[in-house]
Amino acid sequence: xxxxxxxxxxxxxxxxxxxxxxxxxxxxxxxxxxxxxxxxxxxxxxxxxxxxxxxxxxxxxxxxxxxxxxxxxxxxxxxxxxxxxxxxxxxxxxxxxxxxxxxxxxxxxxxxxxxxxxxxxxxxxxxxxxxxxxxxxxxxxxxxxxxxxxxxxxxxxxxxxxxxxxxxxxxxxxxxxxxxxxxxxxxxxxxxxxxxxxxxxxxxxxxxxxxxxxxxxxxxxxxxxxxxxxxxxxxxxxxxxxxxxxxxxxxxxxxxxxxxxxxxxxxxxxxxxxxxxxxxxxxxxxxxxxxxxxxxxxxxxxxxx
Ligand SMILES: Nc1ncnc2c1ncn2[C@@H]1O[C@H](COP(=O)(O)OP(=O)(O)OP(=O)(O)O)[C@@H](O)[C@H]1O
Ligand SMILES: [Mg+2]
Numbered sequence: 001x002x003x004x005x006x007x008x009x010x011x012x013x014x015x016x017x018x019x020x021x022x023x024x025x026x027x028x029x030x031x032x033x034x035x036x037x038x039x040x041x042x043x044x045x046x047x048x049x050x051x052x053x054x055x056x057x058x059x060x061x062x063x064x065x066x067x068x069x070x071x072x073x074x075x076x077x078x079x080x081x082x083x084x085x086x087x088x089x090x091x092x093x094x095x096x097x098x099x100x101x102x103x104x105x106x107x108x109x110x111x112x113x114x115x116x117x118x119x120x121x122x123x124x125x126x127x128x129x130x131x132x133x134x135x136x137x138x139x140x141x142x143x144x145x146x147x148x149x150x151x152x153x154x155x156x157x158x159x160x161x162x163x164x165x166x167x168x169x170x171x172x173x174x175x176x177x178x179x180x181x182x183x184x185x186x187x188x189x190x191x192x193x194x195x196x197x198x199x200x201x202x203x204x205x206x207x208x209x210x211x212x213x214x215x216x217x218x219x220x221x222x223x224x225x226x227x228x229x230x231x232x233x234x235x236x237x238x239x240x241x242x243x244x245x246x247x248x249x250x251x252x253x254x255x256x257x258x259x260x261x262x263x264x265x266x267x268x269x270x271x272x273x274x275x276x277x278x279x280x281x282x283x284x285x286x287x288x289x290x291x292x293x294x295x296x297x298x299x300x301x302x303x304x305x
Contacts, residue, residue: 042103
């Protein structure tokens, strides 16, 4: 299964949530690839805490070089074998592999794409499909060349019949809700661009779900205010629900919701069960990531909406 992680805005929680999703899928025994197609800022190595690769891989062996045909293969790193985080190295015998395909250190956003890049992207996606049960491709924010590249590659015959899922990440605010709708349904959005490239509109729409990240508890406000604040927060939450429904981001189109996690406010990382046991991370956060992993693989979550 190919999973394309995208958001209209930057800083939505797309990468941190996707890394945690990849980790939770691997705990369920699946072999998982995490592919850094955030070409302008290839920092996935930092999330997995792989020393020396926090800003991409040096030496011209990353995804930028591969796509530009400067290097024949895209380099890959087994997260558990290369991470500096000792507790991430430890794993039960049941777990699947977790492998990072990083971008190049110093690699930049591509200005344009050509047929050669589309072909190499398709070759990579086919190879990922052969080797991994799930490949999560973290795309640059917005209407990017990265999104165009995978939209084009997935129209090719070798990928047309593969299971492809799009996760659109957004925060639970007015600006993020309208922006996420625009990214999917607006001019030059996923549906418009995808159908222009030859995708079936209904199939493409059916492959898109939303993930609300870092959502506060409306019944608690931020904990500091009194009853007036609590009432106001609940009204805002209701208004956001209406806005989300009007923008086709209602609950039936939403794959999952992650709560605000104090650890992630301070440090981008994988939330381990050990962090929960140590009472450093909230149990709800680990549950939310596991639940996302379950629904990603549950066909009932992907019936047409
Ligand atoms: N559930 C959460 N609770 C609190 N903070 C979170 C949560 N999820 C993500 N964050 C934090 O939000 C910030 C942005 O997250 P992240 O870098 O994953 O976003 P992004 O959409 O990938 O951004 P970019 O567009 O820059 O790549 C990070 O500091 C991250 O730790
Ligand atoms: Mg990111």
